[in-house]
Amino acid sequence: MYRLSRITTIAFVLFLAAGAMAEPANKGPNGSAQKPKGAQATALAPQELAVELIAYGRANKSAEALLAAAQILAANPGQATPREKTVEGTVPSAVEADKKPAILPSAEELLKEAAALAKGNKPLETAISSTKFGAARGAAGGRQVTRDRVYPGATDVYKIVFKGREQAQIGVIGDGDSDIDCFVYDENGGLIDSDTRTVPGCVLEFVPAWTGPFFVKITNVGSIASRYILVTN
Secondary structure, eight states: OHHHHHHHHHHHHHHHHHHHHHSOSOOSOOOEEOOOSSSOOSTTHHHHHHHHHHHHHHHHTOHHHHHHHHHHHHHSOOEEOOOOEEEESOOOSSOOOOOSOOSSOOHHHHHHHHHHHTTTOHHHHHHHHTOOOOSOOSOTTSOEEEEEEEOTTOEEEEEEEEOTTSOEEEEEEEOSSSOEEEEEEETTSOEEEEEOOSSSEEEEEEEOSSSEEEEEEEEEOSSSOEEEEEEEO
16 A cells, blocks of 8 residues: 555656646746946947948048948948838838949949949049959858838837747848837747837847747838838847
């Protein structure tokens, strides 16, 4: 009788242990926000700097600034990655074509813009014409760049998978026409990080506990449609 009771107890304990082991590991929040110390020393910084140089170059007709931006992009390539998105909120029924120049064109396109501004300046023309870029570097899973625009009061939502225990970095750089707020949620609906500063862009950084999908939400809190680039490491 004692022997039978002991066997039953052991079996019950083993049953509970098996149940505990069967519990899915992906419960609770998947990671936590981890901001860089001091300046924004992130893998997304080259694109942010390039966007600033491009804006300055176009506003001041500076071929030198555009050339510098082209060199930065060539040295720090990002793979152009079309991403499917869903939209929360109202989108205009008739969407006009965007005729503005891209806020982050390719390095080759920037060289053409710089060359047009440098006409008549022989040394600068020579510097631009002699600039050659090799094949784009970087693994397919590395830095990726998506271009799109978000309408006033609307939120663009992207589903992106990040690796567990590796720092995830998300940057959104707007065109300056509207304030953009950004949020990232895990697969369980938990808010992992947000950036609601009154600026036309965002930086989100966190370390997932496990590999899984995250939902990046880009909200236009302004009154004008805003083009943006979404960059991930």
